[in-house]
Amino acid sequence: MNFMLTKLYLASGNSHKIRELQELVRDTDLKFEVLSAAEVGGMPKVVEDTGTFVGNARKKALALKALLPSGSWALADDSGICVDALEGAPGVESAYFAGEESDDQANLAKLVMCMHDVPREQRGAHYVCVLILLSPDNQEFHFEAKCEGTLADETQGTEGFGYDPFFIPQGYSQTLGMLSAETKQKLSHRAKAWAELVSWWCNRK
Secondary structure (H helix, E strand, O other): OOOOOOOOEOOOHHHHHHHHHHHHHOOOOOOOEEEEEHHHOOOOOOOOOOOOHHHHHHHHHHHHHHHOOOOEEEEEEEEEEEHHOOOOOOOOHHHHHHOOOOOOOHHHHHHHHHOOOOOOOHEEEEEEEEEEEEEEOOOOOEEEEEEEEEOOOOOOOOOOOOHHHEEEEEOOOOOOOOOOHHHHHHHHHHHHHHHHHHHHHHHOO
């Protein structure tokens, strides 16, 4: 039986996430064809109102799956940064932290402002990534991972996206915005969740 993914559509309009997933796929021996939601007319508007990463990812996966040709798989990602000093915020609201129409720069600026007076020993944070994979017959598979770390005193670096220039992963002294793409691919929350998916895929019967 052929268990090879032939077409995998990512339920996102975020070009950074699409490129990152394509790079992750290239690092495996699995012959996945990663396609953007733009291939089927664009990602439908989804109100991310479930209050959980799993629930939001599921809504996005189902919305895209309804548009896909027969035999296709849908993959949705919901991710964010959870800050200890902010009781887990921005969390599921990471993409809209500065408002519904906010962009990465505005969200990052708000987090920097919120952390302005927080001492170094209280700047713990972690990234979370949840992947929901829907099979051609609508079976759902769930993968989740974290990247632990701390928030820097100021933003540093231009690599990555989102909050990366403000986040120092555990075991490193530089922010994700300063580390190479190759290094980030090994330790990011999304890379770890993807590794869980690949492991499951290789071992499924």
